[in-house]
Amino acid sequence: MSxxxxxxxxDILHVVLDRAARSDFELNPADPKLFDDIPELQRLFGGPDGVLLALRNRWENHLTVKMENAMEKGVLAIEVYAELCAExxxxxxxxxxxxxxxxxxxxPRARALAS
Known part of the structure; x- marks a missing residue:
């Protein structure tokens, strides 16, 4: 990959996140049009599932780093999860x-932490 x-x-990940976050945008996370009309999405991700996998990977990476830091400070996992959700x-x-x-x-897997 170049x-x-x-x-x-x-940039594509940011477009999807921005669309999901904007209240003035006609879309919301549940709208399948969230992934529409994004140039190069198909080529670079193979479709919306590839974008979702990349976003999931981003979440998992951020959560792992936060959890490692929290363990050193004695912070509860649920507090770390809630903090990341807010961020x-x-x-x-x-x-x-x-x-x-x-x-x-x-x-599917059982969720360890509830949102």
Whole structure:
């Protein structure tokens, strides 16, 4: 993957997150049009499922780092989860709307933390 493709992928993720977050936009995370009319989405991600996997990976990475830091300070996991939800509400809303467990793990899994 070229640097140009990497930056284009990041831009696409930002477009999707921005669309989900904007109250003046006609879309919301549950609207399948969330992924419509985004140039290069199909080529760079293979479709909306690829975008969802990338967003899930972003969430998992952020949560892992926060959890590692919290363990050193004795902070509860649920507090870390709630903090990340507050920091990234559009990302959490998208992940709560779509079955990313199916995509990420190949099957649904029981959720360890409730939102």
């Amino acid at each position: 640097w140009a493709d990497l930056h284009a992928r990041t 990234q509400p559009a990302l959490r809303a998208i992940l709560d709307t779509y079955d990313t467990d199916r995509l990420y793990f190949g099957r």
